[in-house]
Amino acid sequence: MRESELWIEEPTDPLDPWGKIxxxxxxxxxxxxxxxxxxxxxxxxxxxxxxxxxxxxxxxxGTDGTANVEREESWIILRALRIMLERRGLTFDPPWRDYDSFKSHWVSVGASGSGGWQARRDIIGRHFDPIIEALEKAEDVQIRSDLVEPVSPHAKTGWTRVDTEIAGLRQRFRTATAMQDYRDCGNRSVAVLEALSATVFDPAKHWAAGEKPPPVDKTDLRVGAYIAERMGGKENEELRGLVKKASALAHKVKHSPRADRVNAGIAADAVILLANMLRRLAE
Known part of the structure; x- marks a missing residue:
């Protein structure tokens, strides 16, 4: 969430809409x-x-003696930050725990007095700049490791159900942090495949008359039949093989007790690429 979401803004006088906030x-x-x-x-x-x-x-x-955070809350926000950084393997252990101990610290290192404001800013920088830089690098890595974008100039397939499931998959992968989250990415990858199965398969065109068509979760059969109708012959074997492999990857991550970001990302990339390949076939 953005920094603005960590704040609450309320009118000082609820009866005065033009009053101070x-x-x-x-x-x-x-x-x-x-x-x-x-x-x-x-x-x-x-x-x-x-x-x-x-x-x-x-x-x-430390510089002007003012803050929107109350003294009794100053230790809560510092402790919360330390815990969140520990989850990411980052050590943050400044020699103070709240406003009062921060002041005691800067006095002890000779940063007090009217001319000490810059020294106190330097103290803040020495402790906060390294962790902010580490978080920025982690954000860069996360951006680079995000899910694949199609080579097509179109941002979406144009198939509403498929695009909705892909959007949900991207959002889930972006916010995933634990094994259960990555297993859910596998589940959402399967949902993309089933959306494709429901969209492209037409029993009247892709299945023998008089035979019961396979259910929507039999994605390799239904999508494979669609590919065969569009391309025909042995030339479609490689693409049909991709359907089977993408389905196998998605289900493996969905049920894996060791699901992680790498495997979940590979499965998600596979089904997104498959969706765009099938859309290209439709054209």
Whole structure:
């Protein structure tokens, strides 16, 4: 979540719509972030947002003595940040725990007095800049490891159900952090395949008359029949093989007790590429 979502804005006088706005930190939300990743949230983005909030709060307190975060909340936000960073394997252990101990620290290192504001900013920088830089690098890696984009100039297939499932898969992969999340990516990859199966397969065109067509979850049979009708002959064997492999990958991740980002990403990439291949066949 963005940094703005970590704040609460309320009118100082509810009866005066033109009155002043009081801004306070959403301490309950920050406590929830410390307890563990929130479903549907990008935990990395939230860690970056909290790091910037905490840095700003302590910078304001150390330089001009003001902050939107109350003294009794200053230790909560710092502790929450430390816990979130630990989840990402980052060590953050400044020599203070709240506003009061921060002030004691800067006094002990000779950063007090009217001319000490820059020294206090330097103290903040030494402790916060490395973790913010590490989070930025992690964001760069996450962006580069996001799911594949098709070579087609079209952003979507144009098949509503398929595009909806792909969008859901992308969102789930982007926010996944734990094994259960990656298994759900496998489940959503299967949903993309079933959406393709429901979209491209037409029993009247792709199945023998008088025979019961396979159910929608038999994606390799239904999509394979569609490919055979579009291409014909042995020339379609490789593409039909891709359908079977993509389905096998998706189901493997869906049921794996060791699902991780690499395997979930490969399965997701496979079904997204398959969707765009089939859309190209339709053209």
């Amino acid at each position: 009081r801004r306070s930190v959403n301490i309950d939300l920050i406590k929830n972030l410390a307890r563990g990743p929130i479903a549907g949230d990008d935990d990395l983005e939230s860690a970056m947002s909290l790091a910037r909030l905490v840095r700003g709060a302590y910078t304001s307190f």
